[in-house]
Amino acid sequence: MAEGLLTKIFYLTARTTTRKAAEDTFSLLVENGIAIKTVTITAKEKICFQENTICAKEQCEYSDGYYDRVNGAVLDVLSNENIIDRETIERYARKHRLCPFEYSLDLASISDAIICDYNYVFDPRVSLKRLMEEQKRRTVLLVDEAHNLVERARSMFSAELVKSVYLQLKRTYKDRDNEIFTLSKKLNQYFIDLKKRCESEKANRFTDVPRELIGLLKQFTDSTEEYLLSQSGESDQELLEAYFAAQNFTRIADLYDERFTVYTEISRNEVLIKIFCLDPSHLLTKIAKGFRSRIHFSATLNPLSYYVDMLGGEENDYSISIASPFSPEQTEVYIKQISTRFRDRESSKNEIIAMIRSLLSGRKGNYLVFFPSYQYMNMIYEDILLDSKFQTIIQTPAMTDEERDAFLAAFKRENDSVFVGFAVMGGIFSEGIDLKGDRLNGVIVVGVGMPQIGFERDIIKEYFVRQGKNGFDYAYVYPGMNKVLQSGGRLIRSEEDHGLIVLTDDRFLNKKYQAMLPENWRNFTII
Numbered sequence: 218m219a220e221g222l223l224t225k226i227f228y229l230t231a232r233t234t235t236r237k238a239a240e241d242t243f244s245l246l247v248e249n250g251i252a253i254k255t256v257t258i259t260a261k262e263k264i265c266f267q268e269n270t271i272c273a274k275e276q277c278e279y280s281d282g283y284y285d286r287v288n289g290a291v292l293d294v295l296s297n298e299n300i301i302d303r304e305t306i307e308r309y310a311r312k313h314r315l316c317p318f319e320y321s322l323d324l325a326s327i328s329d330a331i332i333c334d335y336n337y338v339f340d341p342r343v344s345l346k347r348l349m350e351e352q353k354r355r356t357v358l359l360v361d362e363a364h365n366l367v368e369r370a371r372s373m374f375s376a377e378l379v380k381s382v383y384l385q386l387k388r389t390y391k392d393r394d395n396e397i398f399t400l401s402k403k404l405n406q407y408f409i410d411l412k413k414r415c416e417s418e419k420a421n422r423f424t425d426v427p428r429e430l431i432g433l434l435k436q437f438t439d440s441t442e443e444y445l446l447s448q449s450g451e452s453d454q455e456l457l458e459a460y461f462a463a464q465n466f467t468r469i470a471d472l473y474d475e476r477f478t479v480y481t482e483i484s485r486n487e488v489l490i491k492i493f494c495l496d497p498s499h500l501l502t503k504i505a506k507g508f509r510s511r512i513h514f515s516a517t518l519n520p521l522s523y524y525v526d527m528l529g530g531e532e533n534d535y536s537i538s539i540a541s542p543f544s545p546e547q548t549e550v551y552i553k554q555i556s557t558r559f560r561d562r563e564s565s566k567n568e569i570i571a572m573i574r575s576l577l578s579g580r581k582g583n584y585l586v587f588f589p590s591y592q593y594m595n596m597i598y599e600d601i602l603l604d605s606k607f608q609t610i611i612q613t614p615a616m617t618d619e620e621r622d623a624f625l626a627a628f629k630r631e632n633d634s635v636f637v638g639f640a641v642m643g644g645i646f647s648e649g650i651d652l653k654g655d656r657l658n659g660v661i662v663v664g665v666g667m668p669q670i671g672f673e674r675d676i677i678k679e680y681f682v683r684q685g686k687n688g689f690d691y692a693y694v695y696p697g698m699n700k701v702l703q704s705g706g707r708l709i710r711s712e713e714d715h716g717l718i719v720l721t722d723d724r725f726l727n728k729k730y731q732a733m734l735p736e737n738w739r740n741f742t743i744i
């Protein structure tokens with residue numbers, strides 16, 4: 218940047234919690250004399266000042282007169298702040314009575330560094346296209362925790378619709394708006410016919426997006442848009458959501474090629490159709506084209522060739538592996554030779570419980586035990602509870618920010634007894650959390666983290682087999698091992714940390730899995 222080759226940095230993160238690391242780093246640079254302005258973008262629904270996010274100026278005082286006040290607010294913040302994080306945005310937005318989200322976007326267009334979610338660059342629904350086009354060539358993309366981008370991109374480039382939405386709209390708009398009623402009726406009928414066709418042909422996969430559906434959806438979005446614009450006051454949430462879903466589906470349909478598939482899921486009262494992106498690499502490359510460069514980084518890009526392939530890299534792209542800054546002596550590594558395969562879970566349960574008890578009795582401190590699924594975790598947890606020697610806490614699905622903070626706060630320093638947290642791999646506690654020092658003394662990983670065998674995973678597998686690759690590894694093994702490495706990576710967060718890692722599965726002794734373990738986990742003891 219100092220040499221004038223770059224004017225902008227996008228620091229892209231997978232989750233809110235990891236933005237702090239970027240903000241802290243820029244703060245350090247500022248303290249050491251760099252002249253830079255950074256802004257953090259927080260999702261609209263999170264940062265919105267209103268209880269209901271209805272942005273019409275009649276409904277929101279922060280939207281009404283926004284453009285009269287924004288210039289003063291931009292000058293104010295730029296004259297006083299360098300690191301414009303969420304709290305700073307909120308403070309100045311309140312002071313100048315501005316929508317905090319729009320304000321952050323306006324600041325982004327003139328800041329040197331933007332810290333935001335992946336989707337502001339890669340997601341066709343929300344990307345800041347206009348903002349980026351002008352400065353692309355002099356902008357670098359820094360993709361943090363890039364291993365997450367594979368699955369995130371897959372979901373950004375996929376779209377689905379369900380029949381029940383149109384049935385409901387047909388009922389609601391019968392006496393309200395004839396055009397929306399008629400189109401909802403046609404869409405509902407389309408799904409009924411689709412169901413019959415799938416049942417009679419005994420098929421649920423298509424090689425192309427049904428053009429008839431796209432035609433209907435385009436008519437639906439045009440009419441809905443006209444209707445919504447003609448309405449003053451509160452918009453109908455149901456219709457708005459259907460509008461965005463239809464718009465997204467048609468947008469993704471335009472991207473469709475051999476790297477996608479279309480499938481349906483049919484139950485008694487519901488029909489779902491999904492355009493599913495199998496391989497996001499091509500689109501990631503296409504979107505990133507034109508930027509000065511993009512740099513992906515993560516502690517767990519292993520095997521590197523898989524991530525280079527999936528993130529749209531090429532053979533000759535630069536890659537740098539940096540050795541762990543921590544010494545192997547900081548970690549005692551154990552491998553428990555036992556099967557955690559789905560079919561063996563019931564029979565190996567008691568041995569795993571006995572192992573956890575014997576490993577932790579006689580020790581003190583805080584431990585995390587990670588499982589591949591809630592179901593498996595709950596099965597073991599219920600029996601561990603019978604042992605009153607340990608204090609425990611357990612992760613539940615969809616925890617609020619407060620519940621998440623309480624879970625982490627329970628890991629206290631200088632704990633003289635044994636405290637055990639139960640969590641799932643790939644969840645909010647297996648990545649992006651820092652329990653430094655003796656707040657975490659050990660991690661037990663149960664299983665190799667593989668996603669459950671399922672329909673979508675199997676189509677991914679088939680696709681990569683057709684490409685001449687190891688489909689099973691691409692669909693199951695590599696994503697699974699990434700979760701293992703991330704979970705285990707919670708243990709050592711500084712040069713002062715020490716602790717134990719227990720890898721519980723016989724597959725960790727296989728050559729293939731061994732090759733994916735970090736250097737400092739390779740000196741292990743089999744138990």
Ligand code: SF4
Binds near residue numbers: 272
């Ligand atoms: S304009 Fe901003 S503050 Fe107002 S409702 Fe929309 S997002 Fe919320």
